Amino acid sequence: MQRYLAGFLFALAGALLANLLHLPLPWMIGPLLITAISKLRGARTQSHVIFRSMGQWVIGTSLGLYFTEEVLHIVLDNTFAIVMGMLFALFLGCTGAFSLRRLGDVDFKTAWFASAIGGASEMANLAERNHARIDRVASAHSLRVLLVVVTVPFVYKFFGLHGLTVSATSALAFSYGGFAQMVAITSVFGFLFGKLRIPNPWVLGPLFIMTVLTSNHIELSTIPPEIQHVGQMFIGWSLGDKFGPDFFRRAPKYLGIVALVCVGSLGLALLFCMLLTLISDIPLATLYLANSPGGIAEMTITAKVLQLSPPVVTAFHVSRMVFVLLVTGPLYRLLSNKYKLS
Numbered sequence: 562m563q564r565y566l567a568g569f570l571f572a573l574a575g576a577l578l579a580n581l582l583h584l585p586l587p588w589m590i591g592p593l594l595i596t597a598i599s600k601l602r603g604a605r606t607q608s609h610v611i612f613r614s615m616g617q618w619v620i621g622t623s624l625g626l627y628f629t630e631e632v633l634h635i636v637l638d639n640t641f642a643i644v645m646g647m648l649f650a651l652f653l654g655c656t657g658a659f660s661l662r663r664l665g666d667v668d669f670k671t672a673w674f675a676s677a678i679g680g681a682s683e684m685a686n687l688a689e690r691n692h693a694r695i696d697r698v699a700s701a702h703s704l705r706v707l708l709v710v711v712t713v714p715f716v717y718k719f720f721g722l723h724g725l726t727v728s729a730t731s732a733l734a735f736s737y738g739g740f741a742q743m744v745a746i747t748s749v750f751g752f753l754f755g756k757l758r759i760p761n762p763w764v765l766g767p768l769f770i771m772t773v774l775t776s777n778h779i780e781l782s783t784i785p786p787e788i789q790h791v792g793q794m795f796i797g798w799s800l801g802d803k804f805g806p807d808f809f810r811r812a813p814k815y816l817g818i819v820a821l822v823c824v825g826s827l828g829l830a831l832l833f834c835m836l837l838t839l840i841s842d843i844p845l846a847t848l849y850l851a852n853s854p855g856g857i858a859e860m861t862i863t864a865k866v867l868q869l870s871p872p873v874v875t876a877f878h879v880s881r882m883v884f885v886l887l888v889t890g891p892l893y894r895l896l897s898n899k900y901k902l903s
Contacts (some may be wrong), residue, residue: 596801619792625771
């Protein structure tokens with residue numbers, strides 16, 4: 562209990578300090594950095610999966626409030642760009658895997674699941690089923706998400722980038738009764754999605770039911786800013802908690818190559834998005850965030866806070882996550898059997 566309390570206080574201090582310094586996404590980046598630094602220095606703090614789930618609930622529920630009927634039409638009008646983004650994520654995973662295998666001193670199956678642009682827990686599960694190094698896969702995804710989450714918001718703030726802003730229902734106000742109903746309904750769907758073993762259940766469950774309700778003009782309540790801030794803090798805290806005193810000592814060369822591959826992926830994503838603007842009317846700033854190799858919760862928070870068309874970014878990342886999860890395992894088996902990769 563003391564470790565959880567200490568972790569919470571560290572995360573809160575990080576958020577308040579980041580606010581004081583006017584950092585981008587202070588309620589997520591502040592707790593992430595302070596927690597990661599303190600854990601790397603041996604602090605005896607800890608987060609719990611329930612805190613991340615609560616943070617994911619806030620993100621999924623608040624994003625669902627954006628999906629009005631008009632916004633759904635905007636998303637559908639960009640179906641081709643979303644499909645291209647799915648294929649690009651697969652390309653990034655393939656190039657990363659071959660680079661990591663060649664330079665990172667790991668076998669192909671470990672490099673493959675470590676480089677796939679998918680959720681860390683889902684890729685770790687696939688790695689275990691295929692007898693890859695789970696520790697290397699998990700550490701690669703943790704480092705990738707950290708680099709993307711820290712880098713992208715700072716770059717956006719430095720250049721003052723803004724995308725296609727789509728606001729949630731402007732007339733929607735806070736209601737105690739409506740908020741209680743919303744918590745109950747979305748929690749049921751988060752629990753059900755978890756039982757069905759759907760990835761990121763506490764993002765996708767609430768997102769799904771709130772999108773259904775919002776697109777059918779059923780308005781319950783808005784989410785107070787204070788709760789949104791706490792949700793972001795829990796996400797940042799849980800990300801920083803993945804690091805420990807021996808994180809960078811386990812395999813320094815391997816993690817260094819992972820970092821270089823991540824930087825290369827960010828560069829390739831920029832080139833891809835510049836080409837995608839030729840066939841899409843989505844601004845480059847929004848496209849880049851939608852195709853960055855970060856996690857769904859972290860990137861959608863970034864989109865929401867920076868007002869970079871959260872529904873469009875969410876649609877890209879949800880589609881990509883499902884696609885990568887479905888094809889990563891079968892494609893690995895196909896490549897390893899055909900080319901005798903190991």
